[in-house]
Amino acid sequence: MKKKIFLKFSTLLLLTGTLFLSSCLKDSRFVDFSKVGTVVDFPLGGTLNFGSDAITESTDTVVRQFSINVASPNLPTSSTSITLSVNDPAVIAAYNASNTAVAFVAMPTSAFVFNTTTVTIPAGKNTAILSVTIYKNQLDPSKSYMLPIAIVSSPGATVSANLGTHYFHVIGNPFAGNYTWNFTRYNTSDGSGAVSSASFTGKTVTISPVTPTQFEVTSGYYLATEKYEVTFTQVDATHFTNFQITFNATDVANVFVANGISVTQQPVFAYGVTPAYDPNAIYSYTDALKLFTFQYVVYNGSASRFCIDNYVHQ
Secondary structure, three states: OHHHHHHHHHHHHHHHHHHHHHHHHHOOOOOOHHHHOOEEEOOOOOHHHOHHHEOOOOOOEEEEEEEEEEEOOOOOOOOEEEEEEEOOHHHHHHHHHHOOOOOOEEOOHHHEEOOOOEEEEOOOOOEEEEEEEEEHHHOOOOOOEEEEEEEEEOOOOEEOOOOOEEEEEEOOOOOOEEEEEEEEEEOOOOOOOOEOOOOEEEEEEEEEEEEOOEEEEEOOOOOOOOEEEEEEEEEEOOEEEEEEEEEOHHHHHHHHHHHOOEEEEEEEOOOOOOOOOOOOOOEEHHHHHOOOEEEEEEEOOOOEEEEEEEEEEO
16 A cells, blocks of 8 residues: 555655746746757856956956856857957946946946957867956046956857846946045044044045945054944935944944944034035035044043044045
């Protein structure tokens, strides 16, 4: 009796599996390569993976490796030739037309190295690894750049409509760039008393874009790795309002809290600046730069620290 039940159950599983595979091949979410043929794509490309193509590294030179793939029912028996386009303005224009949040411009030729426009994948292989080098110090940090690398054609194959382009990009911000950095610390909670020897002047720091309307910059306290996060609303090309400031939450947890430091007064804008900051006011670019004196107070477990970071655009 048990044997019969087992045989019936096994048959049911086999039928279920067959039906499932059949339905997968008919489901538009799955690719039936026996009907489609050979497809060439970037496995981690397309707008689906746009976020991972962001160049967010802090180093001036960034090297990104990525793969190009030949998807087919069987391994190719002959070599596959693939033609690529690099930094095509038409690709950027098409992206901007469909995605209006950020207006990207083409990356200047001095800012990248990618000379490959033809790739040949040998017979019996279906993947090749490519590499692009980007020099961030050749870019204007206030602008948003795109470096699209797209599959144009491959004889005998179809170019993937969804995964045919890598959209490497850098987000710009009007306030991004290098600033002269002055840090002042008092070993009190109200800024009274002598200036601490931990203070400094004349260093250079980079305000880095997070989005077109958000940037981050480090403070001089403790490890000098904790970052401010600043957001704002851009009214037009040269006017701004609604500046908001906070600490990076991860830095608070990993730098401050992990070392017994608590923030007793959250960061504020334009310490000591007259008139005082008004979040509803509309600031010109020049006047907005005057707001970049940030102040906060921390308690390190035994004493308070009154900290002031001042950033002057270079």
